[in-house]
Amino acid sequence: MPECDYVIRDLVIKQEANFNMVELYNTLKEWFRLKGYILYEKEYDDRIKNNKKDTKIKWEATKAIDDYTLFTIKVSIKISNYKIVSTKKEKLVEGSLKMEFESYIETDFEEKWESNPFQKFIRGVYDKVMNSEKRKKYEKTLDDHTHEVYNKTKFFLNMYKFK
């Protein structure tokens, strides 16, 4: 199992929101596609409580930068105590929303250097000594990407506030 180094942890959006879930999904999916990420839905959990719903969703987007480095952005969505309301144009989710974003860099994601501790050690030295400049550049890029998708989501949700 490759090691991962977190770049962003616990970037959170919390909001009592009215929004179109399908449109949010499509917007983010499109953003990830444009940036070259592959998006997977890792988990979808739906529960009904007292005529209202609780849903938890986990998305994971990955992008191989080279044959050694992989970017991962994880988005956890928790919508609690919500119901679907219909307007003239669309169906909206009305409830409390919490979205968490985190991102990390996986190195040696193909696990070519993971077979024994000595190889792992050599790889660690390589990362530290030879690869550190490149590594900083990658961290900066992933940081920018995570903030970009976070801001995009905030913008999307705020748009619904003023609709």
Place this chain on the structure above:
Amino acid sequence: MSESIPICSGLKLKWKGPFDMDELYKSIKYWLDYNGYGDERKSFKEERYVERSKGDSKQLEIGWKAEKQVGDYFSYVIELTYFVIGLKKIKIQKDGKEFTTSQADLELRLSAKLVKDPKNKWKNEIMRGFYERFIIPQRIEDHKIALYQKIYSLHDEIKTFLELHKY
């Protein structure tokens, strides 16, 4: 040789009064599942389940150990112990409706530790010492912080559950 760093031990949560024990049990298990600690084939163990009947009430002692492998070199371990005294079913009135729930004195103890080299792969202590001290010190610190945040997020989740299910 694997080595563990205690991140938090003896974090306690006490509750006295009505609460739904079954729901609490399920929601903690659900949190562990959702966060990747709940796989019963690999990482989750109910290490202890003791139930004693005393008259019309019960006493429970439950111990859980949940583990999550993070990368090849680290794993997070969360241990949770429930002590429940005087557990019995009661009926209560809320908003003109009657509910069946349970009542007890509950004490939950949480602890977390970061385990390094959980599979005991690193036999050479010098190489390992060098690796930890010069190659991955930042990664170790990051994992400590992450696990600390996780255990407190579980603690908050349980507190929220008990507050929300207050009658």
